[in-house]
Amino acid sequence: MRIRSVTGAGINVKCSCGYWRWLPPAAVAAVLIGCASTETARNEPTLRDDFIEYRQIVVQAIGQVDTTMRALEEISAQAHRDPRPAYAAFAKAVHRLEVDSIKVRAHTQAMRARGDAYFDHWEKYLAGVDDEQVRQLAEKHRPDLKQSFQQAQMASQQVREVFRPFLSDLQKVRAVLEADPSLARIDAAKSLILAAQDKGRQVQQGLDRILAEMNSMTAMLRPPGTAPKR
Amino acid sequence: MKSFTKKLALPAALGLVVSLAALYANLVSAQAPWPFAAPTTPMAQRNAMNLVINQANWFRSATRTASSYTGGGYGLLVQQFQAVRDQYAGFRSTLNPQQLNSGANQVAELDSGLDIIQEAFTDYQTAVANGQSNSTAFSNMCQVLNEAMGVWVQEFRQDCRQLQVGW
Numbered sequence: 112m113r114i115r116s117v118t119g120a121g122i123n124v125k126c127s128c129g130y131w132r133w134l135p136p137a138a139v140a141a142v143l144i145g146c147a148s149t150e151t152a153r154n155e156p157t158l159r160d161d162f163i164e165y166r167q168i169v170v171q172a173i174g175q176v177d178t179t180m181r182a183l184e185e186i187s188a189q190a191h192r193d194p195r196p197a198y199a200a201f202a203k204a205v206h207r208l209e210v211d212s213i214k215v216r217a218h219t220q221a222m223r224a225r226g227d228a229y230f231d232h233w234e235k236y237l238a239g240v241d242d243e244q245v246r247q248l249a250e251k252h253r254p255d256l257k258q259s260f261q262q263a264q265m266a267s268q269q270v271r272e273v274f275r276p277f278l279s280d281l282q283k284v285r286a287v288l289e290a291d292p293s294l295a296r297i298d299a300a301k302s303l304i305l306a307a308q309d310k311g312r313q314v315q316q317g318l319d320r321i322l323a324e325m326n327s328m329t330a331m332l333r334p335p336g337t338a339p340k341r
Numbered sequence: 342m343k344s345f346t347k348k349l350a351l352p353a354a355l356g357l358v359v360s361l362a363a364l365y366a367n368l369v370s371a372q373a374p375w376p377f378a379a380p381t382t383p384m385a386q387r388n389a390m391n392l393v394i395n396q397a398n399w400f401r402s403a404t405r406t407a408s409s410y411t412g413g414g415y416g417l418l419v420q421q422f423q424a425v426r427d428q429y430a431g432f433r434s435t436l437n438p439q440q441l442n443s444g445a446n447q448v449a450e451l452d453s454g455l456d457i458i459q460e461a462f463t464d465y466q467t468a469v470a471n472g473q474s475n476s477t478a479f480s481n482m483c484q485v486l487n488e489a490m491g492v493w494v495q496e497f498r499q500d501c502r503q504l505q506v507g508w
Contacts, residue, residue: 210492213489213492217450217496221449225446232446275460279464286472289474
């Protein structure tokens with residue numbers, strides 16, 4: 112009620128110059144009322160389970176890269192027969208990789224940009240999980256978890272650095288063979304295909320390393336007697 | 342003596358005007374951030390979030406029709422993509438410190454996601470330079486941009502839910 116009267120004094124300022132003196136307190140009151148609004152006060156976001164999500168994204172990325180690598184190999188394998196279906200499958204795989212790899216590339220780039228702060232976030236999440244056993248395990252294995260994260264971060268850096276040139280090579284192969292995926296063209300693009308395969312293997316190694324570290328972190332956080340999740 | 346006073350009075354008056362102007366400018370600039378700072382109220386967050394989603398949808402729609410535009414529509418796509426970035430920057434400024442703190446990794450990933458999607462423009466130019474036909478390279482770029490933005494918006498929505506944007 113008191114607040115209402117103060118605000119009312121602020122509204123009536125144009126009626127008389129004497130009321131101007133009410134304007135500053137009214138403004139302050141209005142600002143304070145705004146600050147005390149329950150709408151903003153209950154904005155308490157929950158932390159995301161970065162750890163599980165990143166592992167899933169890495170698993171998906173491994174599948175995407177494997178599919179693309181197989182499709183690339185198939186072009187060379189089918190070169191003496193009819194390589195057109197193999198080329199079509201390869202072009203489709205490259206397109207899928209261009210789109211679906213966005214998540215893993217965004218994660219690796221963000222990990223690099225945020226450095227240790229990225230892991231601090233994971234730690235904060237683990238410190239707040241409901242499962243008491245997991246919280247204790249996270250505390251107990253803190254240095255090992257940190258080390259595993261650093262390894263995963265290094266592998267992510269490798270993936271981030273090689274992924275773009277790998278994709279670029281794949282796009283070049285697609286462009287070169289697009290008009291005529293014949294034996295002659297495939298032979299001419301041999302060095303390009305080999306370069307793409309080489310970079311692809313580096314990406315696969317990097318992703319495998321990340322997954323190995325994530326699995327080792329999962330094992331550290333698994334309460335004894337519980338079955339491992341896929 | 343009188344003319345001397347007159348001579349002095351003009352620069353002094355000018356100096357006074359300049360000083361007052363500088364003082365006023367200082368006052369204005371000191372106060373300026375307050376009214377122009379983006380509000381972090383739930384309403385402002387919801388509005389900013391919807392603006393990002395709408396702009397992303399317009400962009401996706403533009404990728405589907407761009408090839409029919411005169412001149413290929415490349416410039417239009419670049420412009421629409423920049424508009425998504427701008428709306429997203431506006432959205433970020435409405436997040437409160439708690440959300441920025443809890444969602445720091447997510448925000449960094451969304452930032453990176455836009456950077457990565459933007460690479461499709463460079464890929465298109467490289468593809469054309471490598472001898473791919475302009476229409477095929479453009480069509481590839483449009484498809485990648487359309488689907489990639491779809492993935493990004495999905496992540497954006499998910500992150501907004503997680504960070505309780507607009508609650």
